[in-house]
Amino acid sequence: KMKIAVFASGSGSNFGALAEACEKGELNAEIVLMVTNKPEAFVVERARKANIPIAAVRPKDYETKEAYEEVILAALRESEAEWLILAGYMRLVGQTLLKAYPSKIINIHPSLLPSFPGKDAIGQAMGHGVKVTGVTVHLVDEGMDTGPILAQRAVDVIDGDVEKTAEAIHAVEHELYKDALNKLFC
Ligand code: GAR
Numbered sequence: 001k002m003k004i005a006v007f008a009s010g011s012g013s014n015f016g017a018l019a020e021a022c023e024k025g026e027l028n029a030e031i032v033l034m035v036t037n038k039p040e041a042f043v044v045e046r047a048r049k050a051n052i053p054i055a056a057v058r059p060k061d062y063e064t065k066e067a068y069e070e071v072i073l074a075a076l077r078e079s080e081a082e083w084l085i086l087a088g089y090m091r092l093v094g095q096t097l098l099k100a101y102p103s104k105i106i107n108i109h110p111s112l113l114p115s116f117p118g119k120d121a122i123g124q125a126m127g128h129g130v131k132v133t134g135v136t137v138h139l140v141d142e143g144m145d146t147g148p149i150l151a152q153r154a155v156d157v158i159d160g161d162v163e164k165t166a167e168a169i170h171a172v173e174h175e176l177y178k179d180a181l182n183k184l185f186c
Contacts, residue, residue, distance in 0.1 A: 002185045005033040005081035007089035012043025014087035014108060017174035018181075019050045027178050028185050033079040035072055037091055053079060059091070069096035076100075085181065086140065090119065093140050105140035106184070108177050110169045112136060112152055117145035122166050131157050133165070135172050137180040151180035 008015045015034060021027035034047040039056035047054045055075035062068040073096060076084070084097065086107040093105060111121035113136040116128075125133040134154040141147040153176050158164045 002029040002083060003032045003079070003081050004029045004083045004085050004181075005035055005076055005079060006031055007035045007084060007086045008041065008043040009036060009038050009090040010041055010043060010088045012041065012046045012088065013170055014173055014177060015043050016046050016050075018085065018087065018177060019046070019052065021178045023050075027182060029083075029181065032081050033075060035075070035084075035089075037089070043088075065094045066096050069094050073097060073100055083181075083184075084140075085177075087177070092142070092144060095142070098140070098142060103139060106150070106181070107138055107140045107145065107147070108173055109136045109138070109145045110166075110173060112154065113138060113145055113149060121145075122162065122169060126157060126162050126165065133157055133169065135169060135176050137176060150184065151176055 006015050006018055018027065019031055022029050022031055031052050033055055034052050035055045036043055037057060037059055044054060044056060055072060057068060057071050059068045084101050084105040109121060111125055112134040116124040132154050134152055136149055137151040138149045139147040153172050155169050155172050
């Protein structure tokens with residue numbers, strides 16, 4: 001089994017889906033650590049319930065990004081994580097982590113990259129009036145939602161309904177992340 005650390009900043013539905021997949025044996029991995037920059041995020045609750053160790057590190061408590069990431073890195077080393085899996089981690093990964101885990105950091109994004117990187121990709125896509133959007137899983141580099149694409153799946157926009165479209169995208173995310181990681185880990 002691959003030892004993975006999942007990074008999240010929000011509700012953590014992707015974290016939850018990955019944890020469940022590990023539990024059910026649908027993903028050949030074990031989540032050894034959940035890393036968050038937001039100690040108040042709902043994902044912390046999910047990790048606690050699932051008995052997964054938590055590293056909650058507030059960037060504001062550190063003077064530099066490097067110092068912030070050094071603290072995370074120590075927790076990662078302690079946990080023996082082999083891969084870093086970003087699941088709604090809304091910060092750019094810096095050189096400290098990129099250097100420590102070369103080609104071992106993966107991200108999921110709710111659009112067909114390179115369209116609509118950054119925040120609120122679903123809102124961006126709908127604002128643009130696209131009829132098809134989707135989900136991308138990619139290797140992380142220093143850019144925002146850039147880096148080599150590993151997997152993509154298209155999702156039809158439900159006209160004028162952001163909520164339903166978002167629901168469809170999240171459902172695809174939960175499946176695609178599992179599939180893409182399984183390919184990577186075997
Ligand atoms: C997900 O849709 C994820 O793809 C997105 O944040 C959401 C987190 O939801 N990530 C990005 O936009 C990265 N730029 P979750 O907390 O319910 O998993």
